[in-house]
Amino acid sequence: MNAVVLLARPAEAAFTDEEDALITRQLALAYWRDEHAGTNPDLVRLTEKVRLRMIEAEAPEPVTPESLPPENPKP
């Protein structure tokens, strides 16, 4: 059983003590992982990699002689 399924029960259905404990445990685990994400050195490094790839993806294509239109023929 997992917390999302339990939380989605109809509002009038109360939780047992075990269910309440399971929800609290899973929510707290997700919360703490998220809270510590900002100081995780692996994530800091990964963020830099994403940033660089996004800059590369959004940079204009380099101008090469092949990409230039041919000169107009002289009259």
Add this chain to the structure above:
Amino acid sequence: MSGHFPTTPLTLLTRLREPGEGHYWQVSWKRFLELYHEPLTVTARACYRHHTAGRDPAGELVEDVVATVVADFFTKGQYRYDATKGRLRNYLRVLTNARTVDVLRKENPSAQSLPRLPEPVSLPTEAEEEINAFHGALLATLVEDLRNQIPLRQFEVFERVKLKHQTPEAVAEDLGIRRAAIDRSVHKTMTKLREIARRSEYQEEFYP
């Protein structure tokens, strides 16, 4: 971009899933990475093992795959997610699998076991570890949505009692309110949390 913002408050997950021009920018890529880097990492590892008969990938290779998936997801039009065609979770798995295969091809261009593009590559069966990682990311998203939809003080009470496990008595004393008010606040917040969790975008993401 402002013209693309929804007129009604939407949850974080809805904003990611909301089809339409420019919707990806309604959620910061950094926040998305914080919330979803773990399931993407677990999935990239599983895909690598699937295509290499069980070899473990180098950490740097997994990082490269995850970084490319997130950058593509937020910058490239062809990788836009269409919520009408399936779950975000499945879409991210397909994208991660494809980028893992790209890396494998670069690593070993003569890898004959991998199908040639554009033939689709096989997706490994979703492992328990992946399901748990996505589940954790979904719960963190749920907490984020809750934080954005209730008053700050109400979230603080919930956070201290349910997420940081401080005693209701200590929180009541610290905030200068009655113990009964703490219980009422936590109950009200749990009701709101359940309301958000019942929304279709959460249920559709979770159920297989």
